[in-house]
Amino acid sequence: MPVSRARPRESVRNPQTSAGSAGPRTARPARERRGATGSPPFGKLRAPRAESRGARATGPGCGAEPHVIKDFDIVIVGSGAGGGTVAQALGPLVRDGVRVVVLEWGTRLKEEEYTGREVEMATRLYFDAGGFLTRDRTMTLAFGRAYGGSTVVYTGTSLTIPEATVARWGVGGLTYDDLARRSRKYLEENHVHLLDQADINDNNRLFHDACRALGYRVEQFPINVRGCQGSGLCNLGCPNAAKMGTHRVQLPEAERQGVTVVTNCRVDRVDLDGRTLHVEVRDPGFGQPSSWTPGRYRVRAKAVVLAAGAVNSPALLLRSGLGSRLPALGRYFTCHPALILVGQHARPITNYHGHPKSYYCDHFAQSHGFLLETCMYFPFVTAKNLAGFGEAHQRLMSHMDRLQMILVLAIDPARADNRVTIDRDGQPVVDYTLAAETKRALVDSMRASARIFFAAGAERVHAPAGVKFLIEAAERDRIDELIPYEGLRPGKASISSAHLMGGCRMGGGPADSVADAWGEVHGVPWLFVADGSLFPRCAEINPYVTIMALADRVAERVRERIGTLRAG
Amino acid sequence: MLYTAFLTGGRRTLFLAFAARVAPAMRALDAGAEARALALVEDLLADRPARTRRELALFLWLVRWVPALLLLRPFDRLPPARQDAVIGWLQDAPLATLRSGLWGLKTLAFLAYYGSPETGEAIGYRPSKTGNTFLHAR
Numbered sequence: 001m002p003v004s005r006a007r008p009r010e011s012v013r014n015p016q017t018s019a020g021s022a023g024p025r026t027a028r029p030a031r032e033r034r035g036a037t038g039s040p041p042f043g044k045l046r047a048p049r050a051e052s053r054g055a056r057a058t059g060p061g062c063g064a065e066p067h068v069i070k071d072f073d074i075v076i077v078g079s080g081a082g083g084g085t086v087a088q089a090l091g092p093l094v095r096d097g098v099r100v101v102v103l104e105w106g107t108r109l110k111e112e113e114y115t116g117r118e119v120e121m122a123t124r125l126y127f128d129a130g131g132f133l134t135r136d137r138t139m140t141l142a143f144g145r146a147y148g149g150s151t152v153v154y155t156g157t158s159l160t161i162p163e164a165t166v167a168r169w170g171v172g173g174l175t176y177d178d179l180a181r182r183s184r185k186y187l188e189e190n191h192v193h194l195l196d197q198a199d200i201n202d203n204n205r206l207f208h209d210a211c212r213a214l215g216y217r218v219e220q221f222p223i224n225v226r227g228c229q230g231s232g233l234c235n236l237g238c239p240n241a242a243k244m245g246t247h248r249v250q251l252p253e254a255e256r257q258g259v260t261v262v263t264n265c266r267v268d269r270v271d272l273d274g275r276t277l278h279v280e281v282r283d284p285g286f287g288q289p290s291s292w293t294p295g296r297y298r299v300r301a302k303a304v305v306l307a308a309g310a311v312n313s314p315a316l317l318l319r320s321g322l323g324s325r326l327p328a329l330g331r332y333f334t335c336h337p338a339l340i341l342v343g344q345h346a347r348p349i350t351n352y353h354g355h356p357k358s359y360y361c362d363h364f365a366q367s368h369g370f371l372l373e374t375c376m377y378f379p380f381v382t383a384k385n386l387a388g389f390g391e392a393h394q395r396l397m398s399h400m401d402r403l404q405m406i407l408v409l410a411i412d413p414a415r416a417d418n419r420v421t422i423d424r425d426g427q428p429v430v431d432y433t434l435a436a437e438t439k440r441a442l443v444d445s446m447r448a449s450a451r452i453f454f455a456a457g458a459e460r461v462h463a464p465a466g467v468k469f470l471i472e473a474a475e476r477d478r479i480d481e482l483i484p485y486e487g488l489r490p491g492k493a494s495i496s497s498a499h500l501m502g503g504c505r506m507g508g509g510p511a512d513s514v515a516d517a518w519g520e521v522h523g524v525p526w527l528f529v530a531d532g533s534l535f536p537r538c539a540e541i542n543p544y545v546t547i548m549a550l551a552d553r554v555a556e557r558v559r560e561r562i563g564t565l566r567a568g
Numbered sequence: 569m570l571y572t573a574f575l576t577g578g579r580r581t582l583f584l585a586f587a588a589r590v591a592p593a594m595r596a597l598d599a600g601a602e603a604r605a606l607a608l609v610e611d612l613l614a615d616r617p618a619r620t621r622r623e624l625a626l627f628l629w630l631v632r633w634v635p636a637l638l639l640l641r642p643f644d645r646l647p648p649a650r651q652d653a654v655i656g657w658l659q660d661a662p663l664a665t666l667r668s669g670l671w672g673l674k675t676l677a678f679l680a681y682y683g684s685p686e687t688g689e690a691i692g693y694r695p696s697k698t699g700n701t702f703l704h705a706r
Contacts, residue, residue: 116695116697117685118683118685119608119612119679119683123611123612123615128615128616129612129615131675136664136665136668137665137668137669137671137672138664138667138668198704199700199703201703228700229697229698229699229700229701230698230699230700230701230702230703231695231696231697231698231699232695232699233695233697239697240697240698348692350702350703350706352693352694352695352699353695353696353699353700353702353703354699354700354703378693379682379683379687379688379691379693380678380679380682380683382682383591383678383681383682384674384675384678384679384682387659388659389589389590389591389655389659389674389677390589390590390592390652390655391592393590393591394591394592394593397682397691398690398691398692399691399692400688400691400692400693401692401693401694402692427617489660489664489667490664490667490668491664491665491666491667491668491670491671492659492660492667492670492671494671
């Protein structure tokens with residue numbers, strides 16, 4: 001039966017303001033701020049404004065420029081694990097005349113554009129090519145920007161949050177049973193399963209066997225692939241369309257139900273008085289064209305769901321003037337600070353063929369505060385993650401096919417001072433300082449990983465906190481001495497993160513949280529958050545399934561409220 | 569504002585001297601490969617805020633001239649062993665700002681060499697869309 005689609009209303013406004021108003025942006029020369037991909041970045045965001053003026057649409061830049069007005073009932077910002085889930089869950093409302101739109105900053109790549117080329121794909125699919133720097137430049141954050149958000153570039157590892165973690169979160173009204181039930185739904189929908197042993201490469205198998213030999217608990221990752229051909233390029237976007245992210249499952253289904261998805265669309269801010277989003281569509285020069293023509297838009301809504309991720313959702317709310325009302329906004333940012341560690345074998349092992357992430361070791365999670373996972377990265381990422389340079393570095397890099405890799409994730413505490421803010425131009429800035437216990441966990445993780453590498457037969461191991469670039473197998477009895485706690489020096493060791501959480505944490509009230517247990521922003525009954533920024537503390541596991549479960553709750557709340565919100 | 573190339577003149581000379589110590593294989597690149605390598609860096613910088621480029625320019629200036637205070641010659645005119653000593657000192661410098669600045673510069677050097685698709689073959693990295701075929705053939 002054909003779906004009766006709700007049609008958004010549209011009108012064009014070209015305010016004839018006083019002479020000298022900004023007007024349409026002058027086209028820039030092709031070379032101007034144009035990257036390798038030919039992608040011109042969006043212009044400056046609006047500077048943060050005083051709370052008293054924050055809701056007015058009369059400021060410089062946006063207010064005086066021509067824009068098209070669009071009317072929808074529900075606007076979802078972001079299309080990753082959170083936004084994609086909400087879009088699908090609310091899709092059935094379209095049959096009842098509810099107009100739903102998803103605004104996604106990134107692009108919908110054509111299938112042939114998934115080339116697997118490292119720099120090209122990183123530039124196209126990640127913010128800052130995966131190297132978004134924290135303010136003090138001692139850590140990089142990787143988060144996706146695409147139709148499907150970060151689900152396009154993760155490895156598809158699909159774990160349900162542990163009961164103990166939900167208990168530690170301590171959010172009233174949020175239970176493990178509820179999250180587990182919703183998680184199961186998405187595990188099934190995303191075709192999550194264990195890979196066949198024949199598809200597990202040496203890099204993974206060696207980790208598993210070494211953990212077993214050392215008595216460390218090790219488990220196989222369930223992953224969400226369908227027809228995986230083992231390209232090993234998951235983090236650059238699967239070139240075989242095998243990974244079941246929201247770009248393959250939830251968003252296409254939402255579109256079938258009549259939800260509009262607008263790509264290449266950046267949201268500047270939400271006008272709180274007018275329930276209007278100020279957005280801009282640009283053509284990045286690659287990918288499928290956006291469904292809206294490039295230009296500025298005002299999108300009026302009855303309900304807004306922010307799912308722009310743990311950096312951009314808080315930043316958007318701050319630009320919208322909510323900072324003074326919600327003192328916790330942007331705070332309690334956590335990110336599972338990560339290290340990529342390598343061990344070198346005497347002979348080639350299979351590492352870049354096959355799925356890169358099959359096992360994890362949570363043996364040390366409670367006792368030492370870290371998780372170990374298998375991983376396999378690409379030449380540039382691997383090179384920059386080694387703490388060294390010159391001939392020794394080059395010798396290690398010269399045989400990528402001999403490298404075994406482990407990804408460390410530290411379980412970091414939620415601290416108010418670790419936070420997202422915005423600069424004068426409205427751009428997000430992340431302040432993050434490693435806690436003493438996190439530094440200790442990272443060094444402990446290097447020691448444990450070194451033992452695993454050597455137990456797996458590696459000849460030498462690189463530890464970023466090591467007193468020398470490589471530790472030889474003959475020195476394996478001196479690991480603790482050769483990897484001292486004081487050896488971890490922020491700025492020298494390459495610390496990165498791809499699990500961004502917090503900033504709009506759930507909680508009981510506005511004093512120490514931003515949203516309630518259903519994602520509703522305190523004091524703004526039509527504004528919701530549905531992404532990893534809701535986490536009150538870190539997830540202690542790979543977070544995407546939990547984000548989907550939380551987003552499912554948010555969608556349920558929006559569904560309950562939409563009748564009232566539309567009437568209001 | 570029009571973006572102007574960053575790695576020109578003295579900056580280009582210095583960056584190449586630095587990159588040759590950090591990623592020694594850079595020295596073996598022919599002119600075409602070197603140009604493509606530098607283009608990777610240039611394109612990345614073009615997408616970064618002007619403030620980041622200003623900070624990088626300042627750090628490059630420091631790398632070039634601070635050694636002259638002790639060694640009486642700028643970085644790019646030092647013998648290789650001295651250049652390595654300067655890089656090594658910056659990598660373990662007491663100030664985190666210097667360490668992270670060095671890390672950033674190193675990252676650009678690695679981008680120049682390892683970011684190129686041509687490098688993969690030389691370092692034993694040959695991924696395939698159908699990697700399982702190779703895996704099952706082992």
